[in-house]
Every structure is written in structure tokens, then in C-alpha cells.
Amino acid sequence: MNNESQILPCVMIPMTDRQLLLPNVSIAEVVDFAGAEPIENAPEWLLGQLNWRGLQLPVISYDAANGGEAVTPAGNRGRIAVINTIGKHHDQLPFLAMVTQGIPSQARLAEDQVRPLEGDTGPADLMAVDVDGHTAYIPNLEFLESLAIGAPKA
Secondary structure, eight states: OOOGGGEEEEEEEEOSSOEEEEEGGGEEEEEEOOOOBOOTTOOTTEEEEEEETTEEEEEEOHHHHTTSOOOOOOTTOOEEEEEEOOSTTTTTOSEEEEEOSSOOEEEEEEGGGEEEEOSOOOTTEEEEEEETTEEEEEEOHHHHHHHHHTOOOO
16 A cells, blocks of 8 residues: 555546646635626636635636637536646736636545546646546646736736
């Protein structure tokens, strides 16, 4: 059995046609999808802004940023995941928000449970991985941050 230190706490985040896999430390908070403040003439991937802890965060549709369509969550299913940024613009934009298509779930994964997969990925995907027989995608957080830093403001 694996040593406890080799287990990484992760979050599986449901999108329209895929699951995203992120380490827990990349998620600052998950909040209810109450709608974002819309922005006129915004690109499709920008659903608006979220007022979170006194900050105005761009709300990104991962689906649209990845070349698909922006889908607003139906009913009470959607959430907004507030993500810690990691790139060179972290000082200007310490967080961004990403709409989900369901409630993110916790996962505790060992290294041998995650294997890289070959195949097509979109611009917002860093890579596809197999997680215990299921495909998940690791998002390209630097790409999402580059979109967010240039997003128009309300």
C-alpha cells in the first residue's frame, strides 16, 4: 500500500463534455452559480465578473475557452470554482473564476492512479490523463490566466 505522503488530494470538476482534474491547493473556494455580472461585447468564453471577497474576478467558461460553446449550468447544478493563479500575472490577478457543470468532487489519488493519455486536446487543456479507467483533463492554468488578464471589465 502507498505511503500517505504519496497521496495527492485532488478535485474532479465536471464540465460539459469532460472532467477536469486539479490538485486541491489550486482551488480557493467553490461557490454557488448565482450568475455573473454580464459584460457587454465580451468574448464567448467570458461569462461576466464575480464579486468575490471584494475582488472582481473574470468568470471563464472552460468549454468556450477550449473551442466549444459556453454553457450556463441548468438548475442548481452549476458552481463557480475560484482558482488560484500560478503564472506571471499572479500579482495582478491572484484568482480567476471558472463555471462548472456540476458539483466538484474530492479524490485522493496516488501517482499510479493517473497516467498520461495520447489524443487531441484543446487550447485550455494541458493534457489528458487516465484516472482509474476514466479520462480526465488537466487544465492549462497559464492559458486560462492569460485570457483572464486580458478580459474586458464591466
